[in-house]
Amino acid sequence: MPENADSPKLRARMRAALLRWYDRNRRDLPWRRSRDPYAIWVSETMLQQTQVATVLPYYRRFMGAFPSVEALDRAPLDAVQSIWSGLGYYRRAMNLKHAAGVLASRHGGRLPDDYDALLKLPGIGRYTAGAIMSIAFQRPYPAVDGNVRRVYARLFGLTDAKELDETAGRMVSRPRPGDFNQALMELGATVCSPAAPTCERCPLSHWCRARASGSFELPRGRHVETKAVEWPLVIIESNSRVLLHRRPDDGLLAGLWELPTPATLPPGVARESVAVAPIAVIRHAITDKRITAPVYLLRREARVRGKAWRWVALAALSSYPLSSLYTKALRAAQHRLGARLSSIGAGDT
DNA sequence: CAAACGTGGAC
């Protein structure tokens, strides 16, 4: 048992110290200026496995385009995916859109002030439900993410997941459960970092077990074997348009548009293209794949059928949901395409 | 429950 968390008085002191630290050190983030549960939900979803700095521009654009549940519900899926392009874990965007529909039809267009109801929404798991409950509704639920696990692991010497959950449940403060949870995460992200914690700046160092023992080791994450993958891409260009293909609705990059590969050229387009040298070679990683992507340019017309193929004007590429793999390839080819493709991918508007 | 799911920052 983590003796440090046993005493209610001690817990109260730790909470107070953490909140005081947070009040003086909190970063000024856009979602912290809002009290709208929708804004909290969107930010927490974007922040899943994604760092704050990466999220910021996406959050601004998303909230600008879809400022409410109703706006999101009414938006075309393509528009939502397009804004999300480059952020990764694209199922999150599908889940948001889907959940917005559920909220509109069954919850009056609002996030429910109810942990179990939140959990039922697609894309909301234990962490996100706890974050929304505490931050948006001031309810004393824990929100245990990687930061919190690390902080408690060091602070109390915890390794067991169940004990950690119990501790998190006992530690949450009321009042200010949302600030408390964010303080814990902020501490983990900025002070109690994985490799080199700066204990001099930590308001909890006085009580910290790892600090006392000098051992900050954490249980290793699962080692994931990466695979080298060759993934050639073909840019078929004609009249300032390129040919895109829509990916299947499940699996990798589900529902996004892609550049064809030599093996999946549309019917009627021979593979003659790929005999020539690539104009560029892209390197990109997707989860456990280390992708090497030679990019081939083929200038020719082609007749295509079906909803899965589409000629897209270069100027319209920015409104297409594309993985960074493809925006990299298109950027590498832009001078040959005679277009200023600042409009490709994230970053504009 | 292990595996899949994106991307870019940090070292």
Next chain:
DNA sequence: TGTCCAAGTTT
């Protein structure tokens, strides 16, 4: 260059 891994969820 390589490796780790981040405000997780789903199947």
